[in-house]
Amino acid sequence: MTVQQRATLDDVARLAGVSAKTVSRVFNQRELVGADTVERVLASAKRLRFRPNTLAQGLRRGGKTNTVGFIMGEFGNPFYYKVASGIERELAAQGHRLVVATTDDTSDGEARVADALLSQRIDALLIIPASHDQSYLEGERQLGTPVIAIDRPALNLAADSVVLENRETVHEATRRLLALGHRRIGYICNPADVWSQTERIAGYRAAMAEAGITDTTAWARLEDDRSVRPERLIRALLEQRDAPTAIIAGNNRMTIAALRVMRELGDGHTALLGFDDFDTADVLDVSVITYDPIELGRRAARLALARMGKANGPTKQLVLPSWIVERGSGERAPAEPGR
Amino acid sequence: MTVQQRATLDDVARLAGVSAKTVSRVFNQRELVGADTVERVLASAKRLRFRPNTLAQGLRRGGKTNTVGFIMGEFGNPFYYKVASGIERELAAQGHRLVVATTDDTSDGEARVADALLSQRIDALLIIPASHDQSYLEGERQLGTPVIAIDRPALNLAADSVVLENRETVHEATRRLLALGHRRIGYICNPADVWSQTERIAGYRAAMAEAGITDTTAWARLEDDRSVRPERLIRALLEQRDAPTAIIAGNNRMTIAALRVMRELGDGHTALLGFDDFDTADVLDVSVITYDPIELGRRAARLALARMGKANGPTKQLVLPSWIVERGSGERAPAEPGR
DNA sequence: GTCGGCAATGTCAACGATGGACATTGCGCG
């Protein structure tokens, strides 16, 4: 098995009887080359299976790799994959590629992974911030690599971001539950110390306060320890005295855990509303707050592309809509009228 | 805003008061350099935010980029994300990175995307074959880029592959349904013209034949046209005369579609068994054939790493186990005894 | 006929890191 050598510009040039530069021209600005020459070069290139070496190109062109990095945390949530998909599509349309890295959800991991990506000379960095400080990216940003935060703003770093209408939609959702007669409304999430959750919680609290309920400590289960199983949190909440008659689940995992626990307890009356949609939500009649994760990725990618190369204007924050989808579980009235 | 220049080896060398060569030594074979010098160099590098230029390194070192490409089709199936996750973890552990690309599930896209990845000079290519011919990769393979097929063997290309025990497990599953008294057992999938499905179908047919049922045309709905909605297929099957008393769904999407349709029809008696597990399968009591997608990715990545650089031995096919998880829906006996 | 001008193509260096082949220090030790 002869391991052939990969063909280079020179090889193609030699075969076509021209100079390397001309071959290079053919592959870039074709208009400067004679039609017959173009043809001859392309034929040679094809015969040799020539492929321009992106490394050399990138080096010569001053570090542009046409590659964008994306750092995401938890692999558990399908939401992130859809975001990645959106990013990938938008980038592909512009001739860029996506490198994905994951952080194992440790803040240490985040910096480490970012470092690995950056030494790849990516043209932009998209990140779902997991740690509580992204200042370690400041240097790189000053060197001209755009950083775009997704789902949450970056902390201690001037980066563009794309986020959701967390507060508003949860506010509205809580209001609807109140209108149904619910008073003991629970909010449950883990981790609770990320921006998206604090926003949602703020919406929840504001609506409760409007209804005169200022103390929600009995029903808000805000856990930060990621090792605590969601099922445990929910079971504790549902089994307590004065259990809530309605629950808002802060994300996908919480919602599914809630379904699991309610089923175990034979609980068919507690109203349930989850943030994030999921595949079988319609089959299970689960009302959710939803949004378009693909669009989230797309917009983030678009922001990155816009930043690339251009002078740096002020930091932008893009807010995408989220909305309520009623499927039954969130429209149940309390069994006993709210006291 | 001063856009600083990125630091190079020379910059670091100048600041540390040593030669570029020494800096290079520090970053590669540290043992040849004095401890204090190492320290001084590292300090300078840190101050200048120096990062060895991977492009230049890769170029110099002959195209090694420490990057592996992964091409996957349909974004709809969460299965692929888990596979990607497995790949990413295994690669990360070995200091490699993952570039992900998607094909929009068109066979044309597959070649185009592969081309884009390959010009990136990836060290290996992992692919879930979507088209019916991967011979276009033959040239690249001969140039030394390992190609590993995931979930399905590559067609017209000598590539390693990692696949599942499709045939055996579906065979066993069908046998169990038969043992419960089912005779009219349906198998439904789309697309049906991919290897993994033909294997599963073969297992199904073999078990049926063992029970003396050689004609399964009335219950096997094998659709190839990807634009046909799964719900339509299933509804047609369930509403026909002599509808099956049990259904095996060929993948995730089919299973969920079946649940949706059965719900609409108020059908609570038809036995259902799905290939691929999903998040809420336990809540919905859905019996499935499952496997470990992360392990699938891991093993594929490991195969790729093993091939990289090494001389090419014979093509390997790795078969990973799949197994049945009983949750209720697949253990229902037929309403009327099989006639 | 000659020269300006332009289209087509070639030459050469440089991008940043690394490796080979040495040369040069300086220190410890026999």
Added chain:
DNA sequence: CGCGCAATGTCCATCGTTGACATTGCCGAC
């Protein structure tokens, strides 16, 4: 005192491609 070795430096080539600039040759205008 000089040998040997560790630590470092010099210099140049190299990876594949492209930018800056040079060259060639032909056409048309004067």
